[in-house]
Amino acid sequence: LNGSRIPLVFHFSGLTTVLSTESIDEVAYLPVSYGVRYGRALGGYVDLRLDPEPATERRSVASIDLYQAQLFTEQTVGERTSVSVSGRRSYIDSLLGPVLSSSDLTVQAPRYYDAQLRLVHQTPSGDTLDVMYLMSDDRFRFLGKNADGEDETLAALSTSFHKLRVRHLAGLGGSWSLESVLFLGPERQGFEFARGSEAYEKSLALGLREELSRELGEDRRLGYRLGVDLLCGRDSYLYDVGQFGEREEGEAWSCAPAPYAEATAR
Secondary structure, three states: OOOOOOOOOEHHHOOOEOOOHHHEEEEEEEOOOOOOOOOOOOOOEEEEEEOOOOOOOOEEEEEEOOOEEEEEEEEEOOOOEEEEEEEEEEOHHHHHHHHHOOOOEEEEEEEEEEEEEEEEEEOOOOOEEEEEEEEEEEEEEEEEEOOOOOEEEEEEEEEEEEEEEEEEEEEEEOOEEEEEEEEEEEEEEEEEEOOOEEEEEEEEEEEEEEEEEEOOEOOEOEEEEEEEEEEEEEEEEEEEOHHHOOOEEEEEEEEEEEEEEEEEEO
């Protein structure tokens, strides 16, 4: 999300983005050769980019289609401030459940929901403050009958997260800018199996980024990017699925600072 890592950008690998489409300015796909600000990974990136400017007009959108309902509203507060609220809930699980189910096996289609609350303020000097809360929850289950004829979970998958992002963008003159970003919130991936088996990985992550940059321009042949990226958090896990081995459980704290620099010439 604007260069900061979030656990998921698409519900179930491509149904729809975890952010309201009304708030997204661009979806960038970076397969290779991306800049150093997208570190800590070896594969490609999908970057959801939001419009950094506060809205100048009020608008509201409600949509209902085959598999989800969505509500988005964006309101201006004065000349330099805007607030937006959005939420979305799928209901394809309710529509497809009877179709996918047989007498002995019930398949619950993917169910997801997400929500965002965002405030954007621009100071008289041109600096931008962007505060955003976002959450997402995805679940998928198979149900079957136990010996008593009652429904029981055969397998279930879930992915959820909550994030608070505070971003400040300041112009320093001479085409230089300073970006400060704070990211904080829990993440969880879970797996349930028949007969009480369970597995999960949870993380409480704190990310801090400070970046000084000067972009290329029509009259500039050199661009620079200098920054420090700090990622700290607590990770915990539980693997308790008898069919795959002994129970494992643990917790660890970590902190990984990463300075970076980049120069671009045209």
